[in-house]
Amino acid sequence: MKQIVIIGAGLGGLAASIKLASQGIKVDVYEKNSYAGGKMMPISMGSYNFDFGPNTMTMPEVFDSVFEEAGVNPRDYFEWIKLDHHTRNFDHDGSSFVMSTDTDVMIEQFEKLDPYAATHYKSYLNEVDRLYRLSKSSFFPKMFTSWQDYMSPSLFQAVLKVRPLEKMNHFHERFFRNPLMLKAFNRYATYIGSSPYLSPATFAMIGYLEMVQGVYYIKGGNTTLANAMEQLAIELGVTFHFETLVTKIHVGIDRAERIETEDGKVQYIDEVIINGDLLKVYPSLVDEVHRPSFRDATITKVSPSISAFVIMVGLSSKLDLIHHQVYFSYDYKKEFEELFNGAWPEDPTIYISNSSYTDSAVSPDGDNLFILVNAPPTVNHSEVSLENYKEKIYSKLENHGLPIRKHRVVEKILGPDEIENRFHAFRGALYGISSNSLRNSFLRPSNQSKDIKNIYFAGGSTHPGGGSPMVVISGKNVAKHIISQARND
Structure with a gap:
């Protein structure tokens, strides 16, 4: 039986562990903190309970699929609450409007605040719907492991169709005129830690998630999701090692052979998934001599997200x-x-x-x-x-x-x-590399090491990008790849 080690119990690591364990693969998860969830960190002060992040949940089907593909009902583990009128936006002058999945409610507000938007809002919804569906079919399901994966003719055609050369702000100016409306929709760039004046219009697809599909909250706090995923992983046989810091991955001839923890314990591995900030964790665990394609000098030149x-x-x-x-x-x-x-x-x-x-x-x-x-x-x-x-x-x-x-x-x-x-976030960045350039938006670091073939990456700093749904997708994609490889061995 293969021995898989996952370093980091964030949402990507949890998703990968569940997918692997559901196929009978032995998985050990090492986490330096005392809880599962990564940035989805619970904080309590007396009777006040907080979710450090994320606070806005979208794409519930992605999280549900982790449970469904393991053969269980996600509703037995956690409950979604949809927020139909979800975000109230205020400008510096006190003017305001509420974002809602009800198109009539939005248009009624636009008629008072932004008549131009009132007549163009349905066109906006159609376009972000198109951007989202292209991204969902062409980018999200794939695990990119090399440049060749990005260069397929079908993927290249998909890239051309998602407005890669237009900036997000310019895209939104097609549909909105009121400064507050532009700010509210441009704010989607911050969901990937970037600037709406520099990042591609492709990410305007986030508007589909919030304005059509909807914004959600998990009853009991969003951190309930991480607890539920941990519970399912344990039920499937995953072993968690909390408050255990992995300090080194020992590499032989182009393969990782074992991990070593802070207290000197060693575990041999067949594959290892790093669920952490690629820019920070990978170089801290693997000596530079073993990663010529990811040198320290290259990392220092990276533009981090906010x-x-x-x-x-x-x-x-x-x-x-x-x-x-x-x-x-x-x-x-x-x-x-x-x-x-x-x-x-x-x-x-x-x-x-x-x-x-x-x-x-x-x-x-x-x-x-x-x-x-x-x-x-x-x-x-x-x-x-x-x-x-x-x-x-x-x-x-x-x-x-x-x-x-x-x-x-x-x-x-x-x-x-x-x-x-x-x-362990590179320069404190929430989303790894910023998406302020075409390269960083579409050529995110791949999910597999170019130099050490049994080291994989899951999380917001790799493909398909930042945000909880993308992180979960990255974990699932890596796990599916490992399962497929195991069947072919």
Whole structure:
């Protein structure tokens, strides 16, 4: 029986472990933290419970498929709650609108705020539908292992059809005129840690997920998903080694032979999947001499995605908030220019998730606010006091009628440095490499090492990209490839 080791119990590693174990393959998962889920980290302070991330869940069928393909009913493990009117957006002048999967509700709002959008919104939905379906059929299901995989005629034709040379902002200007509408839809670029003024219009397909398919929440908190996946993996025979740091992958002649943990224990392997930040974890585990196609000098030149500054604060009461809301900066383009030049935005856009609006059980005594602003990656960024920046955020929110200081009971903050250390994230980036260029958008690092054929990669820093559904897809794709290879051996 093959011995597979997965390094990292994030969603990609969990998905791979379930797929492999369901086929009778022996799997050991090593995780340096005490829980499964990676960035899907649970945080509790008294009666206030928070999901560090992700807060916005889309593509529920991807997560359900992990369970269904293992022969079980996902509803026996967790429950989806659909948020029909999911995100309230505010501009600097106080104007606002709510994003909804109800097309009539959207058009009714556009008729008051953006008449041009009211007449073009259905065309927008048709186009993002097309972008999504092309991506789903041509990119998501494939495990890319070499340049040849990208060069197939059918894939090349698909790339040409998903607007690779048009920028996201330019694409949205075809359908929206009101500055707030443009900001709200351009914000999808942040879901991949990038700028809407630089990333391809291809990623506008995220609009299909939120505005047609819908935004979801998992009852009990989104971290319930990671717990459910861990439970299923254990039921299938997966062995987890929590609080166990893998420090080295020993390589023989072009093959990984064994892993070594911090306490000196060794396990021999047939295949190993690295479910972590490729840019950070791979070079830390494999000596450079064994990875000539992925040298340290190459890594240092990579443009990372944005990081984040997060405040989790529990309040003594309920404020006028729905599940998701965004308070935009005055000059959105300037904000991204600052971020990718290593500066903390002077006027940051603020995102707030308040899951207690949907699920009071996670925070029975008041709102549980997860507040996130985009931050520059670590190294070469301007120094800032996180405490002072927190106060800047609170002051801006007070100007929008949210007196957080007055109702604050518990509070915790995390910045890019802690994100880098806690999650082994390259320069604290949330999504690995940014998608601010054509190359980084469509030629993501492959899911298999070019130099060591039994080392595979799953996670947001490799194909098909960032975001929880993509991470799960990457884990499934790698597992399917290993299973196929095993059948052919």
